[in-house]
Amino acid sequence: MGILRKTKSVKILLEEFDKKSSAISAITLVERLASELNKTTVYRVLDKLEEDKVLHSFLGKNGHKWYAKCNGCSVSGHQDSHPHFQCSDCGKVDCLSTDVLIPKIPNRKVDVSQVLLQGKCEECYV
Amino acid sequence: MGILRKTKSVKILLEEFDKKSSAISAITLVERLASELNKTTVYRVLDKLEEDKVLHSFLGKNGHKWYAKCNGCSVSGHQDSHPHFQCSDCGKVDCLSTDVLIPKIPNRKVDVSQVLLQGKCEECYV
DNA sequence: TTATATTTGCAACTCAGTTGCATTAGTATT
């Protein structure tokens, strides 16, 4: 069903993703926008923006939810097949354009692949 | 520090992993062993078995914790670099021996890679 | 401007996983 109305909440959320290109965790958004939006609203709007393929979501290293803007992934089902990189120092998460090749797995049909790489990002990499 | 004493709990837990070769979620173990072991104990023993590199852990599709026996991964840091496969039908999770090649990422140092594939397993694949 | 349905906020809830603490039970020593 997705977004039907252009509300204040939708605008506020989208602005956050326009500010910076890296992914943002749901927790961060809830905290950051606490004075403007209710926690429930944040989660619900994020859900809808994902349905509308404006954002895509994935799980970070603790199993917490992260969101990032969709770029080219709206075409073929937008199942973010690109890998994500989380810095073990600063915690920042980025979408990687470098593709990870998933080999054919015998006797199994792979529909979705989640790749989360962890290490040091360009800024924390000494 | 790891396991120091061979207790009833350790034995019960290890027996579960001997029964079947696929991975088992912490939740499943807590439920299944509820009459014999306390929830807290299950989580604590799993933790220690992981420290001892008897088991390795990873996150399933909902961000819930899964454990599986370590095979060859005790040698080089046991960071389970092998991918895991979760069936979207029956929910079963297996360790895959097929390796996923992680390409060099420019300006970043990759330490850990988590690959979770989802689809239909051999039994649910029609 | 009104009618209608979607969004929002609030409070209370769910549930995986954790923590503090008193009790129990392995293990080493005598």
Add this chain to the structure above:
DNA sequence: AATACTAATGCAACTGAGTTGCAAATATAA
């Protein structure tokens, strides 16, 4: 075999991300 020591366990209460139900607010169409 009894003792002392310390790790492991159970319990109850907690934490925190995410969800749900419902009444009030607000965007949109008529």
